[in-house]
Amino acid sequence: LDYIQYNPRVPSEIFLQNVSNIFPVNELQYILAKLETDKRRESAEYIGELFYNTDGHLEYKDNPELIPVKEYPINKSNANTGCFIIYEMPYKQAGEFEPPYGMYLAGYDPYFQDVSTTDSVGSSFIYNKVTKKIVAEYVGRPETDKKYNENLKKLLKFYNAKCLYENQIKGFFDYLDSTNETFLLADQPECLKDIIQDSRVNRGKGCHMTTSIKEWGERLIRDWLLESVNLHNLRSIGLLRELILYNHTGNFDRVMSFMMVMILDKETKRIVINESKQANKLMHETGFFSAFNKLTDNVLHDQQFS
Numbered sequence: 001l002d003y004i005q006y007n008p009r010v011p012s013e014i015f016l017q018n019v020s021n022i023f024p025v026n027e028l029q030y031i032l033a034k035l036e037t038d039k040r041r042e043s044a045e046y047i048g049e050l051f052y053n054t055d056g057h058l059e060y061k062d063n064p065e066l067i068p069v070k071e072y073p074i075n076k077s078n079a080n081t082g083c084f085i086i087y088e089m090p091y092k093q094a095g096e097f098e099p100p101y102g103m104y105l106a107g108y109d110p111y112f113q114d115v116s117t118t119d120s121v122g123s124s125f126i127y128n129k130v131t132k133k134i135v136a137e138y139v140g141r142p143e144t145d146k147k148y149n150e151n152l153k154k155l156l157k158f159y160n161a162k163c164l165y166e167n168q169i170k171g172f173f174d175y176l177d178s179t180n181e182t183f184l185l186a187d188q189p190e191c192l193k194d195i196i197q198d199s200r201v202n203r204g205k206g207c208h209m210t211t212s213i214k215e216w217g218e219r220l221i222r223d224w225l226l227e228s229v230n231l232h233n234l235r236s237i238g239l240l241r242e243l244i245l246y247n248h249t250g251n252f253d254r255v256m257s258f259m260m261v262m263i264l265d266k267e268t269k270r271i272v273i274n275e276s277k278q279a280n281k282l283m284h285e286t287g288f289f290s291a292f293n294k295l296t297d298n299v300l301h302d303q304q305f306s
Contacts (some may be wrong), residue, residue, distance in 0.1 A: 014205045015101050022222050023243045027231055028114015032240040041235070046086035050154040058158045060086065071240035072254075074119040082121065084151070087235050088133065090159045098160040105129055105268065106156055106163035107260030108174055109253045111141065119165070122148045123253035125236075126159045127261045129268065132224075133233050134261075139254065149175040153184065162186045164257060164264040167206025208261055209256075217259035224262060250284035 004026055035041050048062040066083035074080060090099040108124040122145075126136040138155055142148050147173055156163055162185040165172055174181045185205040192207065195216050207213070225231050225243075234240065239254040246252055 020106060021246045022218055023246060024225055024231070025220075025244055028225070028240055028244050031231060031234060032237065032244065033264070035235065035237055035255050044087075044145040045235075046089070047083060048086075049084065049110065050151070050158055055139070060089070060158070066178060069121060070238045070241075071074050072238055072245065073250075074259065075123060080121055080141045082138065084136060084155060085236075088128070088135040090135075090281055091128075098157075101160055102162075102268070103128065103130055104159040104161035105261055105264045106159070106161040106171065107257045107262075107264060108152065108163050108165040108170040109257035110165060111145075111253070112169065120251055121253055122152070122233075124152055124155070124163070125259040125261055126128045126161055126236075127265070129265060131233075132230050134229075134239070134258075136234055137236055138240075141237055145203050146175065153179075153181065156184050162264070164267075165206045166209055166260060167203050168208065173205055174237070186264055186267070189263055191263070191267050191270050213263075214259070217263055219261035220266060221230070221255070221259060253261075 028155060042290050045073060046062070047064070047066055047068055048060055049066065050058050050060055063083070067079065067081075068078050069077075069082040070083045083175040085144055091103065092099055105127045106124060109122070109128070109167075111122050121139055121141045123139045124137065125134050127133070128135050136155060136159065138148075138152060140148070152163075152172065153176065155161075159186075163184055167173065167188075173182065173185065176184055182205060189207060192213060195212055196210065221243075225234075236254070239258060242252045242254045246255055
């Protein structure tokens with residue numbers, strides 16, 4: 001970064017920040033510039049709302065009057081109600097009304113609704129675990145927190161996604177608890193115990209935030225960005241802007257919600273590995289492998305005899 005600042009190709013490179021930002025800023029600026037100058041980008045985005053049809057299933061419809069929040073820093077004087085931005089519609093198998101369970105993950109960074117002077121907004125992302133792409137986002141600050149919660153619940157159901165949220169603010173949990181739908185929330189990740197030794201924090205759902213967890217989450221995002229395919233598939237202009245300007249003192253709602261996605265992705269991988277180990281152990285304990293090997297030997301013996 002120092003070299004680029006002293007040998008800039010374009011004026012923006014003079015102002016690269018190299019303090020407390022571990023993300024690949026130069027590459028992020030390149031991707032952002034491509035998106036901002038690509039006229040086809042906006043036509044490929046779905047800007048609209050979700051509604052329940054007569055069969056009780058969620059459907060999407062365009063709404064050209066809605067204005068997504070893409071700027072950073074957030075201008076408090078602007079209308080920041082926000083709306084969905086859908087980059088890819090949910091994948092559904094033939095005859096199914098919901099995407100496969102586990103295919104999509106969600107992360108949510110809530111905000112204090114009663115602090116009207118802040119530039120903080122609600123931020124949530126939907127992530128395709130298979131393709132490693134952000135497929136939808138919802139960033140904004142509607143007139144009530146209930147409105148944000150209702151919209152986010154629809155988005156989670158639309159993608160059949162589990163959501164990990166930063167649980168210092170319990171508004172979303174309380175809202176889902178009142179409708180008996182806390183199953184939409186991910187449990188507190190067990191992998192956090194590897195980051196904070198002897199931690200006694202157990203809030204059931206969501207993820208608490210400490211300095212060590214935040215630093216670990218930053219590294220997860222950095223490692224994800226350093227995979228070239230992931231970086232070039234990133235289409236969220238707001239998130240790109242936050243990643244470029246990121247530091248430890250500012251307010252970065254999108255980065256924090258994407259951090260929730262990365263932690264949940266890490267946790268789901270841990271669960272799969274642990275379940276495989278447990279299944280392997282169970283098959284050894286029950287003699288499955290020895291029985292299978294004996295059966296295989298008998299078959300081979302019969303084939304040789306024949």
